[in-house]
Amino acid sequence: MIAYAFRRFLSLIVSCFLISVLVFIVMHVIPGDPAQIMLGTEADPSTLAALRDQLGLDLPIYAQYGAWARGVLSGDLGESLRYHVPISKLIASRLAVTAPLAIIAILIAIVIGLPTGLYAATHRGKLGDYGVMALSQVGLSIPSFWLGILLMLAFSLGLHWLPAGGFVPWGKSFIGALQSLLLPAMALGLIRAAVVARLSRSSLLEVLGRDYVRTARGKGVHEMRVLWKHALRNSLIPIVTVLGMQFAALLAGAIIIENVFYLPGLGRLAFQAIGQRDLPLVQDIVVLIAVLVVGMNLIVDLAYALLDPRIRLE
Amino acid sequence: MFLVAVVLLLVGLSALSQGREGELTVALMAEPDGLNMLLTPAAASFQIVMYNINEPLLRYTADRKIEPLLATSYEVADRGDETYYTFHLREGVLFHNGAKFTAYDVKYTFDTLLDPNTASPNASLFSFVKEVDVIDPLTVRFVTEGVGAPLIGYLASAKGAGIIPQGLDMDALRTHPIGTGPFEFSEWSPGDHITLVKNDHYWQPGLPHLDKVICRFIPDQAASLAALRSGSVDLVDRMVGENALQIENDPSLKVISGPQNLVQILAMNDSRPPFDNVLVRRAICYAINRDEIIAATDLKAEWGSPVGSHMTPLSPYYVDLVGRYPHDPDKARALLAQAGYPHGFETTIYLPQPYQFHVRTGQIIADELRRVGIDCKLQVLEWGQWLDRVYKQWDYDMTVIAHDVSIEPAANFTKGFERVSDDGASTYYWQYANPYLRDLLTLGRNTNDFNERRTIYAMVQTLISDDAVMAWIQVPHQLEGMNARLMGYHILPLYVLDLGSIYWEGE
Numbered sequence: 001m002i003a004y005a006f007r008r009f010l011s012l013i014v015s016c017f018l019i020s021v022l023v024f025i026v027m028h029v030i031p032g033d034p035a036q037i038m039l040g041t042e043a044d045p046s047t048l049a050a051l052r053d054q055l056g057l058d059l060p061i062y063a064q065y066g067a068w069a070r071g072v073l074s075g076d077l078g079e080s081l082r083y084h085v086p087i088s089k090l091i092a093s094r095l096a097v098t099a100p101l102a103i104i105a106i107l108i109a110i111v112i113g114l115p116t117g118l119y120a121a122t123h124r125g126k127l128g129d130y131g132v133m134a135l136s137q138v139g140l141s142i143p144s145f146w147l148g149i150l151l152m153l154a155f156s157l158g159l160h161w162l163p164a165g166g167f168v169p170w171g172k173s174f175i176g177a178l179q180s181l182l183l184p185a186m187a188l189g190l191i192r193a194a195v196v197a198r199l200s201r202s203s204l205l206e207v208l209g210r211d212y213v214r215t216a217r218g219k220g221v222h223e224m225r226v227l228w229k230h231a232l233r234n235s236l237i238p239i240v241t242v243l244g245m246q247f248a249a250l251l252a253g254a255i256i257i258e259n260v261f262y263l264p265g266l267g268r269l270a271f272q273a274i275g276q277r278d279l280p281l282v283q284d285i286v287v288l289i290a291v292l293v294v295g296m297n298l299i300v301d302l303a304y305a306l307l308d309p310r311i312r313l314e
Numbered sequence: 315m316f317l318v319a320v321v322l323l324l325v326g327l328s329a330l331s332q333g334r335e336g337e338l339t340v341a342l343m344a345e346p347d348g349l350n351m352l353l354t355p356a357a358a359s360f361q362i363v364m365y366n367i368n369e370p371l372l373r374y375t376a377d378r379k380i381e382p383l384l385a386t387s388y389e390v391a392d393r394g395d396e397t398y399y400t401f402h403l404r405e406g407v408l409f410h411n412g413a414k415f416t417a418y419d420v421k422y423t424f425d426t427l428l429d430p431n432t433a434s435p436n437a438s439l440f441s442f443v444k445e446v447d448v449i450d451p452l453t454v455r456f457v458t459e460g461v462g463a464p465l466i467g468y469l470a471s472a473k474g475a476g477i478i479p480q481g482l483d484m485d486a487l488r489t490h491p492i493g494t495g496p497f498e499f500s501e502w503s504p505g506d507h508i509t510l511v512k513n514d515h516y517w518q519p520g521l522p523h524l525d526k527v528i529c530r531f532i533p534d535q536a537a538s539l540a541a542l543r544s545g546s547v548d549l550v551d552r553m554v555g556e557n558a559l560q561i562e563n564d565p566s567l568k569v570i571s572g573p574q575n576l577v578q579i580l581a582m583n584d585s586r587p588p589f590d591n592v593l594v595r596r597a598i599c600y601a602i603n604r605d606e607i608i609a610a611t612d613l614k615a616e617w618g619s620p621v622g623s624h625m626t627p628l629s630p631y632y633v634d635l636v637g638r639y640p641h642d643p644d645k646a647r648a649l650l651a652q653a654g655y656p657h658g659f660e661t662t663i664y665l666p667q668p669y670q671f672h673v674r675t676g677q678i679i680a681d682e683l684r685r686v687g688i689d690c691k692l693q694v695l696e697w698g699q700w701l702d703r704v705y706k707q708w709d710y711d712m713t714v715i716a717h718d719v720s721i722e723p724a725a726n727f728t729k730g731f732e733r734v735s736d737d738g739a740s741t742y743y744w745q746y747a748n749p750y751l752r753d754l755l756t757l758g759r760n761t762n763d764f765n766e767r768r769t770i771y772a773m774v775q776t777l778i779s780d781d782a783v784m785a786w787i788q789v790p791h792q793l794e795g796m797n798a799r800l801m802g803y804h805i806l807p808l809y810v811l812d813l814g815s816i817y818w819e820g821e
Contacts, residue, residue, distance in 0.1 A: 032698025036706055038347055039355055041717070043435050044729065045741070050433030082347050083504045084488050090504055149536070156544045164544035165537050166530060167506065262532045262541075264506035272505060275668075276347075277698055 012294045019290045020283060024065050027279055034081050034277040055081055068283055078280040087284050090269065097167055098265035101181050102250035106243060108189025113196025121204035132197060139194025148187035148260045155183060165261040184261045188254065192246055199242055203235040237304060244300035248293040336525035338816060341538040341547040345531040349499065350487035351474050352427050355435035357718065357809045360473050362508060362529055364810045368476025368493030371401055372469045376804035378628055378721060380470045384415065384477055384494065390762065396444060399456040399465055407517045409479045410498045417454040421446045422480035436474035439725060461760040463767065467722025471808045496522035496814040506531065523817035542567065542795055549796040551811060555613035558793040566798050572805040573619050574792040575626045578716045580679055580785040583708060585745035593653035595782035599639035600646040601686045602785050607678050611671055617791045623775035624719065624726050626789055628807045631723040631771040635779045646686040658687025661711045665692060666700040672714040675787065679714065705743050721807050723771045727755050746783045
């Protein structure tokens with residue numbers, strides 16, 4: 001188990017290195033000069049040259065990568081070209097928005113998706129099952145930004161219950177922060193709830209057909225106990241896998257919903273940084289996301305062992 | 315069930331967090347890249363800093379007059395090859411850090427701006443300023459090369475003209491600006507908002523009215539409209555026409571509009587065939603129907619003004635040349651035939667993706683040009699790519715974009731019409747060079763006589779219009795959507811959000 005975790009950790013480092021090189025090359029190949037973007041249409045050539053020099057953009061590409069990599073390895077993420085503030089501070093303040101957003105969205109997905117999936121599985125072929133399947137089909141087909149706009153129309157503009165966007169910092173008002181995350185988290189979470197519901201239904205149905213479940217029932221074990229103790233635990237593996245990957249994807253992929261609700265999250269920061277060609281910031285965010293995605297997969301794999309002792313990680 | 319309970323709890327509590335007297339939340343489309351106007355050319359920075367945080371010696375009013383601000387009066391003295399502009403400064407003004415405002419701060423601001431080591435993107439406008447001298451703590455003298463006619467206008471409106479306290483670190487001022495203005499910088503949460511608070515020691519009694527202003531950056535127009543309607547912002551700056559139409563009939567909201575200092579153009583690469591032929595350029599000018607474009611982009615005829623030269627109708631030096639090229643497709647076809655293109659030609663318009671206003675304009679123009687036989691392809695470029703390809707490498711045929719234009723005419727022509735390489739070729743993206751025009755522009759800078767300047771800049775405008783350097787399209791009007799109870803807002807003839815005079819009705 002420890003050897004396995006170590007091997008996976010090594011591969012995480014190699015993946016991150018390759019990703020950082022790839023992003024670095026792509027950001028340099030695509031047209032667009034960070035200094036030119038900062039100066040816009042107002043600059044004359046001499047100012048542009050001075051700014052390029054100041055930002056270190058005239059150094060050879062390997063030297064620029066080297067400077068960045070040395071910084072990251074020694075724990076210094078560098079300074080944003082655009083904001084002139086340490087990137088570690090920027091990312092930390094954005095994670096304070098995006099991480100809770102992803103967590104609430106996943107919780108919504110679990111709290112709604114799992115029971116509905118279980119309900120559908122235990123009422124297979126009945127009206128309730130068809131209803132859940134139809135609803136989840138709708139959920140799968142709706143893009144989250146559209147659902148976000150619908151929720152905003154209903155709860156902010158119509159009922160004036162929740163803010164239409166923006167973010168109240170945690171330090172200022174805990175309730176305010178939760179309120180600003182609720183609608184975007186619902187937009188993300190409800191759609192994932194559909195995924196969880198379908199997956200848990202099919203997974204549970206498969207397990208319910210197994211011999212050991214029949215045996216348990218044959219022994220006269222109470223149906224609820226069969227479901228909870230025997231079936232559910234064994235059907236959780238694919239659900240945990242999907243949730244783990246979804247969580248990582250949410251951290252990186254809430255870009256659109258963050259734009260709809262103008263939340264100052266990591267996705268929007270990445271989006272702006274690419275538009276501004278804020279090279280060190282793009283590098284740092286991409287590597288961070290890579291670490292999160294690869295790390296999340298690792299955690300999911302390790303979680304298998306806990307759910308099913310028969311799985312041995314070699 | 316738990317979830318429902320949480321939702322209800324949060325909803326119930328939300329009613330308590332409402333209500334904010336003396337506070338204003340503004341939605342801005344773009345975020346500054348720094349708040350030290352000596353170091354950034356960004357309009358998004360200027361909009362927040364100018365007049366609000368950093369004050370210049372003079373200022374523009376809403377009715378386009380120049381008024382004293384940190385200077386109380388000035389005198390001009392002709393000294394042959396140079397001119398002395400002597401300013402008497404206001405007494406008893408304090409910076410936000412408590413330091414006293416004196417002539418030394420004025421000298422420090424302009425010395426730093428003009429220092430090549432600062433590499434300020436805003437220095438070139440002031441390149442004719444030879445030196446700034448302190449006469450006494452409340453008197454300062456600008457010495458200009460020649461007449462230096464644009465100085466007064468620039469001091470009221472140019473980026474970098476706001477006075478900063480002497481001796482402060484340039485980099486620190488990027489993220490924490492200090493000035494004498496009615497508002498003090500309080501907080502910047504990158505990507506989200508900037509907060510300004512009232513300057514309790516402001517030198518103008520009774521100003522500002524607001525205690526706190528939060529500038530939120532909401533690039534998405536649908537999101538800012540929703541925020542305005544739900545009350546989470548009070549004012550949406552530079553709204554698009556669709557949204558302004560939607561709130562016009564809402565009694566709790568209002569729209570204030572007026573022409574702004576921005577000219578939308580169809581630029582052509584004047585050195586690339588067939589645009590190097592003036593007949594082709596004129597044909598394109600005749601093919602364009604400005605009224606059709608205004609109707610489709612501004613949505614209301616009164617939300618856009620057609621223009622025919624590189625100036626804003628707000629300027630007293632503006633000459634109305636819209637009639638020089640009326641919409642006339644037959645004439646356009648005839649000119650094309652005369653230029654050797656009886657069946658038109660193929661070309662591409664490159665459009666900047668973040669500016670949907672220009673993208674839409676480009677689509678209409680492409681259609682209008684097709685009607686006279688010019689086969690226009692459209693290519694939409696991401697902003698970084700547009701800057702690289704069109705603006706920097708001049709690798710394009712045509713593009714639609716807007717330029718900031720100043721009331722002071724000299725500012726509008728320096729960059730695009732005066733800069734040339736050693737062999738006399740233009741180094742600007744529309745690639746137009748004309749030595750006679752450059753002589754006129756030099757004359758314009760070297761007289762302080764209003765009527766003489768007016769004549770010179772009328773000649774300048776007529777000349778570039780005759781040469782059809784580009785097709786000037788319109789001045790889109792600035793549309794400000796806001797809470798109906800918000801008073802004292804006025805549109806300035808420069809890209810600045812003047813917060814000092816805004817107040818809530820009944821407060």
